[in-house]
Every structure is written in structure tokens, then in C-alpha cells.
Amino acid sequence: MSTTSTEEERSTEARGDTILEVNDLKTYYEDGGFLGSNPVKAVDGVSFDIQRGETLGLVGESGCGKSTLGRTLMRLEEATAGEVKLNGTDITTLSGSDLKQFRKDVQMVFQDPDSSLNERMTVGEIVREPLDVHDWKTPSERRERVRELLETVGLQEQHYYRYPHQFSGGQRQRIGIARALALEPEFIILDEPVSALDVSVQAKILNLLEDLQNEFGLTYLFIAHDLAVVRHICDRVAVMYLGNMMEIGPADEMFDQPANPYTHALLSSIPEPDPTIERDRITLRGTPPSPRDPPAGCPFSTRCPVKIRPEAYRDMDPELWERIEVFREVLRERSRADPSLSDRVRKLLGRESHRAGMDEIIPELFGELDVPSSVMTHIREAADYAENDDEDAAQTYLHEEFGSVCDHERPDQLTVGNRGRLSLCHRHEPEYEEPAAVFETLVQ
Numbered sequence: 001m002s003t004t005s006t007e008e009e010r011s012t013e014a015r016g017d018t019i020l021e022v023n024d025l026k027t028y029y030e031d032g033g034f035l036g037s038n039p040v041k042a043v044d045g046v047s048f049d050i051q052r053g054e055t056l057g058l059v060g061e062s063g064c065g066k067s068t069l070g071r072t073l074m075r076l077e078e079a080t081a082g083e084v085k086l087n088g089t090d091i092t093t094l095s096g097s098d099l100k101q102f103r104k105d106v107q108m109v110f111q112d113p114d115s116s117l118n119e120r121m122t123v124g125e126i127v128r129e130p131l132d133v134h135d136w137k138t139p140s141e142r143r144e145r146v147r148e149l150l151e152t153v154g155l156q157e158q159h160y161y162r163y164p165h166q167f168s169g170g171q172r173q174r175i176g177i178a179r180a181l182a183l184e185p186e187f188i189i190l191d192e193p194v195s196a197l198d199v200s201v202q203a204k205i206l207n208l209l210e211d212l213q214n215e216f217g218l219t220y221l222f223i224a225h226d227l228a229v230v231r232h233i234c235d236r237v238a239v240m241y242l243g244n245m246m247e248i249g250p251a252d253e254m255f256d257q258p259a260n261p262y263t264h265a266l267l268s269s270i271p272e273p274d275p276t277i278e279r280d281r282i283t284l285r286g287t288p289p290s291p292r293d294p295p296a297g298c299p300f301s302t303r304c305p306v307k308i309r310p311e312a313y314r315d316m317d318p319e320l321w322e323r324i325e326v327f328r329e330v331l332r333e334r335s336r337a338d339p340s341l342s343d344r345v346r347k348l349l350g351r352e353s354h355r356a357g358m359d360e361i362i363p364e365l366f367g368e369l370d371v372p373s374s375v376m377t378h379i380r381e382a383a384d385y386a387e388n389d390d391e392d393a394a395q396t397y398l399h400e401e402f403g404s405v406c407d408h409e410r411p412d413q414l415t416v417g418n419r420g421r422l423s424l425c426h427r428h429e430p431e432y433e434e435p436a437a438v439f440e441t442l443v444q
């Protein structure tokens with residue numbers, strides 16, 4: 001049973017003690033380049049909350065907006081729209097002393113300990129710097145605090161006067177963690193904190209992070225691409241795709257029974273540690289769309305293997321449906337790609353273009369299939385538009401014939417199950433079959 005979750009409902013549903021509440025947050029990068037170019041919609045309207053003391057994992061493919069989201073929560077990027085409330089106060093508009101206080105409460109640990117530590121400073125100076133910036137107590141108390149912090153993260157007092165290059169990757173990450181802890185923050189954003197480390201060292205750093213969380217009651221946002229690590233360390237997981245939060249919920253439930261089609265696909269790519277669970281690998285067609293020009297409907301609609309079909313095509317052979325979707329993807333790619341200069345020169349000279357013509361693409365895609373003549377008529381019609389370099393008209397034509405709610409309507413975040421899981425997918429609406437059921441029919 002699924003229900004629409006409005007902002008108000010989410011706030012009243014909020015369990016326990018909410019430390020961070022994010023509402024419809026957007027971070028766009030304007031490139032200031034060519035006139036009229038679209039901004040990169042790196043974070044495109046995400047809403048979620050984090051409970052005090054929990055670890056929320058943030059996963060998704062490279063470029064989906066994880067770091068931008070983390071950096072926006074830290075005020076290292078300015079939000080384009082939306083709210084980020086830390087303990088009830090919107091931090092997107094803070095300035096002056098309030099902003100300074102916020103910078104004490106929230107810290108970040110970065111992926112690469114090599115580039116995030118200043119090589120010209122001693123370890124002691126690096127860890128002490130935030131204390132100096134915030135004019136924390138007296139200089140001798142600061143030095144004492146640094147010694148204490150070094151011990152807390154498993155380093156030694158005599159490391160105070162050494163330089164970062166004298167340490168291994170794991171030790172350098174410990175220095176970064178000590179620095180992040182210096183001002184006793186409540187909330188720490190861990191941006192891929194172990195992905196640059198050897199596997200044997202990763203476990204030690206993860207254990208340290210868990211110990212520190214227990215000792216100091218810390219709350220973590222753990223950004224990672226390694227799903228096995230996330231499963232191990234996180235209470236809940238949020239899955240991002242193209243600047244959107246596709247699914248968020250308890251880690252155990254989500255890994256065992258993903259609700260959102262994108263989570264299905266993402267999890268199918270990792271080896272399943274439990275041999276009793278069978279999981280078929282789902283290969284996604286194409287590449288994610290450009291964040292400058294995301295789909296109008298569901299962000300995942302151009303690649304979703306269980307996309308809702310229009311009524312007339314519900315029973316179409318899955319292979320044929322897939323080829324039509326590939327054809328639509330080809331047209332999208334063609335309209336996005338600027339014809340290369342040599343193509344344009346050839347065209348100006350009236351010579352054949354390099355680009356594969358529709359007379360090559362159509363037999364390639366549909367040649368071996370038994371395509372009903374009514375469907376072939378639509379394919380040919382679209383191909384004619386494309387042959388005349390009007391890919392937009394070809395796409396519109398196919399959209400009108402084969403498009404569905406997934407193509408033109410953005411789904412709401414819908415509640416799945418009874419443990420506060422939310423998923424962005426039309427298939428959770430009562431009139432459609434759930435994604436998991438459709439995936440099952442696909443693999444049979």
C-alpha cells in the first residue's frame with residue numbers, strides 16, 4: 001500500500017529526534033558560459049531527514065550529485081532553492097556569528113587524505129587549525145586538546161610535530177578525522193572516507209568511525225559508492241540518481257527488497273553475500289541523461305527496465321518494446337550530439353554524412369523481430385523525421401505513441417511498507433503493478 005508523502009506528513013512522521021531536515025533542496029551550477037545554456041541540475045529537489053545518532057548512507061553512480069548534496073549541507077555550495085534545517089534552523093540563509101557557530105557543529109571528512117591535508121603544516125597544526133580559527137580557549141588548552149584528539153583517533157602524542165607525508169593513507173585519514181572532531185561537532189559528513197584506502201585499512205577506519213559515533217553521539221551522512229561498506233555501516237540508505245533521491249529507507253530492508261527500479265538495478269550489480277538470495281543482474285541500457293537536460297517525467301524513465309507502458313502496448317513482446325526504447329534513446333543521443341565539424345563540412349559540400357542513417361539503424365534494431373505493421377508504420381514515420389534531421393519531431397512522435405506517465409509526469413515520493421521507506425516511482429501507485437513483480441516477469 002502506497003501513499004503520497006507531503007512535506008507536512010514527513011515532518012509529523014519524523015521519528016525520534018530529527019537533527020537534519022532537508023526540504024526540496026536544489027543546487028544548480030550555472031556555468032556562465034554560452035548564452036542560454038542550461039544549468040547543471042546537480043541536486044534537483046531532494047527531501048529527507050536524519051535522526052540524531054544515526055548513519056545515513058548516500059549512494060549512487062558517479063555524477064549523480066552525492067558530493068554536491070554533501071557540500072550544500074555544509075554550506076560549501078550555495079543552495080539554489082529549498083531548506084536545510086539543522087536542529088530546526090534553516091542554515092541556507094545563515095550569516096555572521098550564526099554561520100560561524102554552524103561551522104563548528106557540522107564537519108566534513110574528505111575522500112582523499114592526500115589532497116585534503118596541507119603538506120606544509122605539522123599534524124599538530126592541521127588538527128589545531130579549526131581551534132585557532134574559532135579562537136577556542138587558550139593556546140595551551142588547544143595544544144592539550146590536539147594531543148587528546150590524536151590519541152582518540154589512534155595516533156600518538158609524538159606525531160604532533162610530524163608532517164603528513166610521513167604517514168600512511170590510513171593514518172592520514174585518522175588525522176583528517178581528528179581535525180573534523182576538534183570542535184566537537186554533532187554532525188559529520190563523510191565523503192567517501194575509505195575509498196582511497198587499502199581494504200585492510202578500510203575496516204580499521206570504519207571501526208574507528210563507529211567507535212567515535214558511540215562515544216560522542218555523532219550523526220553521520222556517509223557518502224559512498226561501495227555498497228558493501230554502506231550495508232555494513234549504515235542504519236538507513238538513500239539512493240540518488242540524476243540529482244534526485246530515488247529511494248530512502250532502512251538499510252537491511254532496502255538491500256533485501258529494493259522497492260525502486262533504480263535501486264533494483266544498482267544492487268543487482270553487487271555480488272550477493274547471502275547465497276540463499278538469488279539476484280539477477282540487470283544491465284541498464286544507455287547512459288544517464290545529462291543533468292543539464294533531465295527527463296521531464298521520472299528521472300529514471302529513459303533507462304527503466306520496468307517502465308509503465310501505455311495501455312495499448314501492455315502485452316507487446318518485451319524484446320520489441322525494449323528495441324523501441326533503444327530507438328528513442330538513439331534519437332535522444334542524436335539530438336543532443338552536435339554533429340561533428342567534419343560532418344558539417346561534408347554536409348556543406350553536399351556529401352554523405354558519417355552518421356549512421358535510418359536505413360542502417362532500423363534494420364539493425366528491428367530486422368530480426370516480428371514487428372506488427374501498425375507498429376512499423378510508427379517507427380518509419382519517426383525515422384522519416386530523423387532522416388530530415390528533425391530528431392525533436394521524431395522524439396515527439398514516438399512519445400505520443402509509446403510514451404507513458406513515466407515519461408511526462410514526475411512521480412511523488414511514495415511510502416513503501418511500514419518502516420518509513422520512501423520511493424520515487426509511479427509503480428507504487430495503486431493502479432500499477434509493483435516494480436518487484438514486474439522484474440520477476442522479466443527474468444522468467
Ligand SMILES: Nc1ncnc2c1ncn2[C@@H]1O[C@H](COP(=O)(O)OP(=O)(O)OP(=O)(O)O)[C@@H](O)[C@H]1O
Pocket residue numbers: 029040041042060061062063064065066067068069225291
Ligand atoms: N563546480 C561544478 N560546476 C559545474 N558542474 C559541477 C560542479 N561540480 C559538480 N558538477 C556536476 O554536477 C553533477 C554532480 O556531481 P557530483 O560531484 O556532486 O556527483 P557525485 O555523485 O558526487 O560524483 P562522484 O561519485 O564521481 O564524486 C555532475 O554532472 C558534475 O559534473
